[in-house]
Amino acid sequence: MTLVFDEIHPHEKGFGAFFADEIAPILDDVESTRIEACKIFNQRLLICVLAAIPTAAALFVFSSIFFDSDVSDVTMGTLAIAIVGAVWWVNKPRKDFLIAFKHRILRPVANFLSFHFWPDGRDFCTGFGETGILHDHDEREFEDAFAGEHLGVDLNFEEVELINVSRDSKGRKRRTTVFDGIAATIQMNKRFNGHTIVKEDRGKIGNWLIDSFNKMEAVALEDPRFEDRFEVYSNDQVEARYLLTPAFMERLYAVSQAFDDAKLRACFRDDRLYLLIPYRSDLFEAASLSKTVLDTDGLRKVLGQIESLRGIIDVLKLNERLGL
Amino acid sequence: MLEFLIIIGIIAVLIWFLYANIIRKRNKAHEAFSGIDVQLKKRHDLIPNILTIAKRFMEHEKELLTEITRLRAAAIDTGPDKATERFSLEAALQGQMGKLMVAVENYPELKSDATMLNAQRTYSEVEAHISAARRFYNSAVNALNNAVQIWPSSTIARMIGIDAMPLFEVSETERAPVAAGDFL
Numbered sequence: 307m308t309l310v311f312d313e314i315h316p317h318e319k320g321f322g323a324f325f326a327d328e329i330a331p332i333l334d335d336v337e338s339t340r341i342e343a344c345k346i347f348n349q350r351l352l353i354c355v356l357a358a359i360p361t362a363a364a365l366f367v368f369s370s371i372f373f374d375s376d377v378s379d380v381t382m383g384t385l386a387i388a389i390v391g392a393v394w395w396v397n398k399p400r401k402d403f404l405i406a407f408k409h410r411i412l413r414p415v416a417n418f419l420s421f422h423f424w425p426d427g428r429d430f431c432t433g434f435g436e437t438g439i440l441h442d443h444d445e446r447e448f449e450d451a452f453a454g455e456h457l458g459v460d461l462n463f464e465e466v467e468l469i470n471v472s473r474d475s476k477g478r479k480r481r482t483t484v485f486d487g488i489a490a491t492i493q494m495n496k497r498f499n500g501h502t503i504v505k506e507d508r509g510k511i512g513n514w515l516i517d518s519f520n521k522m523e524a525v526a527l528e529d530p531r532f533e534d535r536f537e538v539y540s541n542d543q544v545e546a547r548y549l550l551t552p553a554f555m556e557r558l559y560a561v562s563q564a565f566d567d568a569k570l571r572a573c574f575r576d577d578r579l580y581l582l583i584p585y586r587s588d589l590f591e592a593a594s595l596s597k598t599v600l601d602t603d604g605l606r607k608v609l610g611q612i613e614s615l616r617g618i619i620d621v622l623k624l625n626e627r628l629g630l
Numbered sequence: 631m632l633e634f635l636i637i638i639g640i641i642a643v644l645i646w647f648l649y650a651n652i653i654r655k656r657n658k659a660h661e662a663f664s665g666i667d668v669q670l671k672k673r674h675d676l677i678p679n680i681l682t683i684a685k686r687f688m689e690h691e692k693e694l695l696t697e698i699t700r701l702r703a704a705a706i707d708t709g710p711d712k713a714t715e716r717f718s719l720e721a722a723l724q725g726q727m728g729k730l731m732v733a734v735e736n737y738p739e740l741k742s743d744a745t746m747l748n749a750q751r752t753y754s755e756v757e758a759h760i761s762a763a764r765r766f767y768n769s770a771v772n773a774l775n776n777a778v779q780i781w782p783s784s785t786i787a788r789m790i791g792i793d794a795m796p797l798f799e800v801s802e803t804e805r806a807p808v809a810a811g812d813f814l
Contacts, residue, residue, distance in 0.1 A: 525769075526769045526772075526773070527769075528765070528769075543662070543665070543766045543769075544665050544669070544759060544762045544763045544766050545759075545762070546762075547761075547762035547763075547765045547766055547769075548758055548759050548761075548762035551758075551761075551762075
């Protein structure tokens, strides 16, 4: 059966031919890899269910009857480590397959769209340090990094998760996600003199508290809908208004709407626009162990997601030299 | 007696906060007004450059170029104490520069000249910054006027002689719809 990619949306134009030449010929092989990985996953799951868990349960019961509570705690700890190890062992074929899929299929797709692609991520957030929009965090996980250009504008983006690590009253480690979404950097066609940031509005009291400790001044803008949603801070009141014209505020609001009404953050600094867009769903996942790769819906979804991010440049008109 | 002193102290602190708030807002409005001046100066510095380039090509626009030169000189000579007159001259200058930019379209050689393109781009940026400076001024004046007009800070404002400031508004001629026939 010859696989065909139907170009349904405007942004998919030309992908059908690329799919036929570069992707379709290797999909059967990738599908075989998926089936094999699925088989191994199921085998390992069965082994764990049939052998490991009842054995561990019996060990627990035995030690709690014949030993005191301290040893029982050790058994509990051993059991926990064993379960974690089992989960990792069972999931390994799935993770290996998904990574292999990204290398074999998503990378060429990204190249077709004039992007370099790194499945393991590139930690673009290191460039966000001085922006003032990065949430406080202790750990950072990242994946699926893209770097390229659209309409002559350089664009980088990747999925990132920012995590706070704390300890509760019993000393147990607790990990809390403070941000999960996309970090994007866009090279602008000019250098900014000041530093302007756009953050989510925290209400009158929240904003007042932030203003009290902020080195930058709040910028009062004219768009009531934008003001309700966002709060702007800058060390240059004129440049902030030069950047955030009424038209640009509308466009930034439209970007927020395109990503499910996201409370995005933005920073204009040096010669770049930095964006943090919270987004709950996992992005750029075109494959699943349980679903055939011969179904092109996954690829279509990823194309749409990349187009949404490239579309930021279109929506914000960052390719035009008028003003910005 | 102690309670009375505490109440007086609290009232005095509140009055001081209101007073300081009004002074801060007035100073911010003055800062914003100066900000417009800074941007207008950039425009003044750019205009001779544009006129020098334009003169080489625009033989039939001598009247327009002369008027721009006159308005620029008049705007520079008008002191900051005559703000209304100054802004009126700046508005007229902006109008004439707009006509010049449109007239450039009739001279293909000038339109494609690299230095003119660069000058137009820079002028466009300067105008965008002037617009931003005016928006900052209006925002600062709005905050001051709210403090001056809303009780209880209005009482403090009256006592120290601080009045509302005018917002920057476009003139009636600028509000009028553009007649395309004037340019074609």
